[in-house]
Amino acid sequence: MSDTVTTPATPRAPLLARVHRAVAARLTWEWPPVRTTLAVGVGTAISLAPGLLPRTAAAQSLLTVLLVLLGLGVARLVRVAAVRVAAGDAYPSSARTRRLVCTATAAGVLGAAVYAGVWQNTLRSAMGRAPAGPGYWASWLIGSILLSVVLALVAIGVGRALRRIGWSRLLVMTVVAGLPLALFGMPAVVGWGDQAYAAANAAVDPNLVQPVTMTRSGSTESMVSWSSLGREGQRFVTAGPPGAVHVYVGLRSAPDLAARADLAVRELERAGGFDRSHLVVAVPTGSGWVDARALRGFGDRFGGDVAVVALQYSYAPSWATFVFGRHAAAASAQALVAAVEQRLATMDRPPRLYLYGQSLGALGGSAVFAGAADQNHRVCSALWAGMPGGGSPAPGSRTVMLANSSDPVVHWSLDLLWRRPDLTAARRDAPTPPWLPVASFVQTTADLLGALGAPPGHGHRYDIDQGTALPDCTPAR
Incomplete structure (x- = not known):
């Protein structure tokens, strides 16, 4: 009679339980940190602040995403600085606090979007353009989400690459690659630009x-x-x-x-x-x-x-x-x-x-x-x-x-960051947005790109x- 060694079967219940817990952890909703919520909310609200000229949905999406990313970057720097000073999270927040901040921020962004819609149509009416309907704002929202996802994936990839390479190696690679670019690449780009402009002129x-x-x-x-x-x-x-x-x-x-x-x-x-x-x-x-x-x-x-x-x-x-x-x-x-x-x-x-x-x-x-x-x-x-x-x-x-008064070239100045523009010499060709610190400067800078797209008598025309x-x-x- 031979001895047979039998390996006991691994119980399936504990394995399924672990998988279930892992999936549940992934799917469980957690309110985002307060700094993240504020960064997204403030960036979106500033992008929707009143501007000087009507804007396409694509341009509005791009502005929103850029300002949100800028806000997230600032929030990240604040967190890193706080951690270094306090040797830990200097501003811990409860789930209740996060929920309240997220709800209030969402309400504020919704209000900003409603006001932006009214303002856009006021400008369009003054300049003889068709009003922006629900399709405009749907395009803005979808475009903002898609562009945010793409940029987030790029950021994740870059972050992983940096962790593998290391900051010291990255610095060396930047210097090695940047020096030839500064010495030869930039002059080549400038020369190419001059040739392109000369060709367009001819x-x-x-x-x-x-x-x-x-x-x-x-x-x-x-x-x-x-x-x-x-x-x-x-x-x-x-x-x-x-x-x-x-x-x-x-x-x-x-x-x-x-x-x-x-x-x-x-x-x-x-x-x-x-x-x-x-x-x-x-x-x-x-x-x-x-x-x-x-x-x-x-x-x-x-x-x-x-x-x-x-x-x-x-x-x-x-x-x-x-x-x-x-x-x-x-x-x-x-x-x-x-x-x-x-x-x-x-x-x-x-x-x-x-x-x-x-x-x-x-x-x-x-x-x-x-x-x-x-x-x-x-x-x-x-x-x-x-x-x-x-x-x-x-x-x-x-x-x-x-x-x-709707010409962003006339408005644009660094003083616009902290001081309302002097419009005493301007003719009121369209409603003038209220001045807001920082937000008015950002909006005016964005409007520079479309200054020549306005009808004659408006914008920079x-x-x-x-x-x-x-x-x-x-x-x-």
Whole structure:
């Protein structure tokens, strides 16, 4: 008789019980920590605060997620600091406290969303747009959730990678990878950007036809070739009333600023610009753009008895030029005005001289003068539309400043963090949101991206009053 060793069967009940407890632990709802709830709630509420312009659901979702992530990051830093100071959780909270905070925060976010819906439709009504219905807010909520999930997964993956690599190795890898990037990568990116902007400037709009009249640059009689005008220059010389003189000198029309200013004066002479009664120096935006509505306004203001001259100083968009080369706008305006003034000084009956600029062009044009007395002595009047950071005309100067109350470019300033904007010089084209510390700055910064998407007369878009509102000379020259 052989001995048989039998292994006792493992009881199934304890195993199932352990699985059940593990699953139950995963599925059991726990109220989130107070700091997490407040971070999500405050970030969402700030993203829903009243803004200056209507916003798409996608843009609103992106803003909400970014602010929530920023809030969570701040909450994390506060927790780490508290743990280090107190050697433990410095602010423990009971389940009841968490529940109350979560409920109150949810109610506050719901109230903010309701108010945001009312405000969005108030803005849309003022700007002639269709109201935002339930589908808008459903898209916002779904988009916010999906984007949050994606970013959370990315953050989890990055966190795991950091734990495996270690902070010391990460620092070494960052230095090793960052040094070549700083030395070679960034210059390559900047060069690529310059080439891309230059290529966009050189792109020909097939809808534009080369002018044949001698009063426009780029014609067969012009000293400025059609191709050298660039995209914005070609739009400039083909816009406005037929009888007006339009002179434009692009970056590729002459080798340097002095040569371009001299060419502009000679081109004005050739086109008959100095024979007109009114001469407007228009300072373009960063890309060389001059608003066609302003040109129409000059036509309404002066008929065909006007010449408008502009000098391009950059290929890049206004925001890039503002950040990296705003001095170019002022230098270009000063060079052109000086060259024109030198020619006018030789004439017995010179035309009346005006200055106009929009956005970065307004900033550059206003730098021409040392003050009100200098401006009144040198030019008939000036008009600035959408001046970055706003402002008021110098006392005693013949200047008109156009500023829409819904224009975020006019509002934007670091002072907006702690001080309400000065809107005394702005025209109320739409309801103005109440000023809120920090929240108003965040909303205005977000609205910068859609400033040019508003209808004419709203946001950063101005109408023909850019030309018709030019002040008269007092006294007449």
